[in-house]
Amino acid sequence: DIQMTQSPSTxxxxxxxxxxxxxxxxxxxxxxxxxxxxxxxxAPKLLIYxxxxxxxxxxxxxxxxxxxxxxxxxxxxxxxxxxxxxxCQQYNSDSQTFxxxxxxxxx
Amino acid sequence: QVQLQESGPGLVKPSxxxxxxxxxxxxxxxxxYWSWIRQPPGKGLEWIGNIYYSGSTNxxxxxxxxxxxxxxASKSQFSLKLSSxxxxxxxxxxxxxxxxxxxxxxxxxxxxxxxxxx
Numbered sequence: 001d002i003q004m005t006q007s008p009s010t011x012x013x014x015x016x017x018x019x020x021x022x023x024x025x026x027x028x029x030x031x032x033x034x035x036x037x038x039x040x041x042x043a044p045k046l047l048i049y050x051x052x053x054x055x056x057x058x059x060x061x062x063x064x065x066x067x068x069x070x071x072x073x074x075x076x077x078x079x080x081x082x083x084x085x086x087x088c089q090q091y092n093s094d095s096q097t098f099x100x101x102x103x104x105x106x107x
Numbered sequence: 108q109v110q111l112q113e114s115g116p117g118l119v120k121p122s123x124x125x126x127x128x129x130x131x132x133x134x135x136x137x138x139x140y141w142s143w144i145r146q147p148p149g150k151g152l153e154w155i156g157n158i159y160y161s162g163s164t165n166x167x168x169x170x171x172x173x174x175x176x177x178x179x180a181s182k183s184q185f186s187l188k189l190s191s192x193x194x195x196x197x198x199x200x201x202x203x204x205x206x207x208x209x210x211x212x213x214x215x216x217x218x219x220x221x222x223x224x225x
Contacts, residue, residue: 001168034212036212043201043215043218044152044212046212049211049213055213087151091205091209091211092209095154095168097154098151098152099151101151
């Protein structure tokens with residue numbers, strides 16, 4: 001199985017901050033990686049797919065980068081609506097796996 | 108715009124089988140891949156498995172021995188059965204859609220909490 005390791009697990013930030021979340025795969029997944037945002041009591045929402053493609057309707061302050069085993073989600077200027085938990089997911093193999101999540105909280 | 112709605116018992120006894128159905132509306136069930144994902148309270152997301160509208164499946168290896176997924180295209184529904192449940196199977200269960208076999212999940216149901224308890 002491909003394991004996904006996210007860091008940090010919690011991130012304290014302020015509105016306007018640049019935020020970066022890292023996801024590492026245990027083996028190469030090319031660019032078959034997605035990022036999701038989840039708010040309490042809600043289903044996750046797709047933000048980024050194929051490592052760097054922005055889903056329709058997602059604000060341009062969100063961006064993704066990376067390939068192989070190292071990936072990054074960047075929020076260029078954190079907004080009040082962005083405090084949430086973020087998950088990466090690899091879908092390279094028949095068995096898909098999620099990272100353990102990064103909670104972005106108010107500093 | 109596709110809409111997904113999970114339904115099924117909210118309480119299941121240990122050792123019994125958890126059964127959930129996902130109703131698909133707003134788009135055809137055909138030509139897409141359908142997924143189940145779960146999330147224990149306060150924890151992260153766990154992929155359970157995928158099913159294509161034709162009925163082909165692939166499951167999480169850690170759950171494979173207990174999982175069965177099926178699809179009923181005539182009813183625009185797909186289903187999950189998880190056997191021999193324990194308290195560790197208590198979670199919010201989401202049904203979801205993938206547009207491609209190798210693709211992200213682009214649409215999610217609202218989720219349904221299933222508690223395993225006697």
